[in-house]
Amino acid sequence: MINTAGDGGIITLQRHIIEEQRKYPTATGEFSWVLSGITLATKIIESQVRCAGLLGILGTTGTVNVQGEKVQKLDQIANETILQCLGYRRNIGIMVSEEDDEPHIIKEPDELANYIVLFDPLDGSSNIDVNVSIGTIFSILQRREDVAAKDVMSHILQPGVKQVAAGYVVYGSSTVMAYTTGHGVHMFTLDPTIGAFVLSRPDIKMPEKGQTYSVNEAYKAQFPKGVQDYLRWAHTEEAGGYTLRYIGSLVADFHRTLLRGGVFLYPPTRKAPGGKLRLLYEANPMAFLAEQAGGAASDGKQRILEKEPKALHERTPLIIGSKAEVDKVLSFWTK
Numbered sequence: 001m002i003n004t005a006g007d008g009g010i011i012t013l014q015r016h017i018i019e020e021q022r023k024y025p026t027a028t029g030e031f032s033w034v035l036s037g038i039t040l041a042t043k044i045i046e047s048q049v050r051c052a053g054l055l056g057i058l059g060t061t062g063t064v065n066v067q068g069e070k071v072q073k074l075d076q077i078a079n080e081t082i083l084q085c086l087g088y089r090r091n092i093g094i095m096v097s098e099e100d101d102e103p104h105i106i107k108e109p110d111e112l113a114n115y116i117v118l119f120d121p122l123d124g125s126s127n128i129d130v131n132v133s134i135g136t137i138f139s140i141l142q143r144r145e146d147v148a149a150k151d152v153m154s155h156i157l158q159p160g161v162k163q164v165a166a167g168y169v170v171y172g173s174s175t176v177m178a179y180t181t182g183h184g185v186h187m188f189t190l191d192p193t194i195g196a197f198v199l200s201r202p203d204i205k206m207p208e209k210g211q212t213y214s215v216n217e218a219y220k221a222q223f224p225k226g227v228q229d230y231l232r233w234a235h236t237e238e239a240g241g242y243t244l245r246y247i248g249s250l251v252a253d254f255h256r257t258l259l260r261g262g263v264f265l266y267p268p269t270r271k272a273p274g275g276k277l278r279l280l281y282e283a284n285p286m287a288f289l290a291e292q293a294g295g296a297a298s299d300g301k302q303r304i305l306e307k308e309p310k311a312l313h314e315r316t317p318l319i320i321g322s323k324a325e326v327d328k329v330l331s332f333w334t335k
């Protein structure tokens, strides 16, 4: 049964964005143009992902990205697709990708080129070749009015609370997009027969609790003592029967946590003492979605959304999910 509007019409993502914008008299419609670029790009990526095994685009490119990680062919295709679909839109000034060392300055930000799009083109690289869910994550900022147009880094390095929108697409058993503009989280499923994202779950609320923890437990011995204590507690009978789910694609682990509740954590390890996940392309957008759905996100010390980014590819520890479960982890972590 498809969700329909009062007039009986199907609510596509496009329609939803336009109708949401009408609620805010100052909205110019510019923003729906940015989001439509993202939906176009993700539909192209999804079609490549679905046929990857047939098109000879599995495996690595043989290069290593700015993160020091092997670039998969699909990482590169996804990155180029997003740059191409958004690059010609007049109202986007800067694009910043997890895959590239430097930001793409399309135009110096000004009143017209007001938006900055930050993205992880393909999240879950290790799962690409084995047919496990992967995704695209995006975060949207507006240029700052208090700094000069050419001071590009100041426009980009804004804390997560300044995001005007964020979302992700999971290429899973179906293709789903979730987005927020600060007025709840809405979820759409791609109907492959008509090529449109159709509203499937409006105004999602994350369960307040959920007895699932999601962490790469193989690194347990490397985690801070508080995290090890939390895991030890979660295994006890007194904790009430936690279960573990870990896919290894943040986008898919977060998607499950959003719908079912629980907590995802990527703590500091010996190998990655500042955490592995990237603040601008992964933690901030997911934290915005989590909070909008009634959940929480912390780095162990502070709210993710209040972190002042210092560098483009900055990493952060991440604890994200149902409010009560995040608080539980923190009660051990900060002891």
Ligand code: AHG
Pocket (backbone or CB within 6 Å): 069, 098, 120, 122, 123, 124, 125, 126, 216, 248, 249, 250, 251, 276
């Ligand atoms: P990416 O593929 O964009 O580099 O991100 C991979 C990330 C994230 O999706 C996931 O949560 C994490 O790496 C998994 O890391 P481990 O393999 O260390 O568990």
Ligand code: MN
Pocket (backbone or CB within 6 Å): 120, 122, 123, 124, 250, 282
């Ligand atoms: Mn990623």
Ligand code: MN
Pocket (backbone or CB within 6 Å): 075, 098, 120, 121, 122, 123, 124, 125
């Ligand atoms: Mn990636």
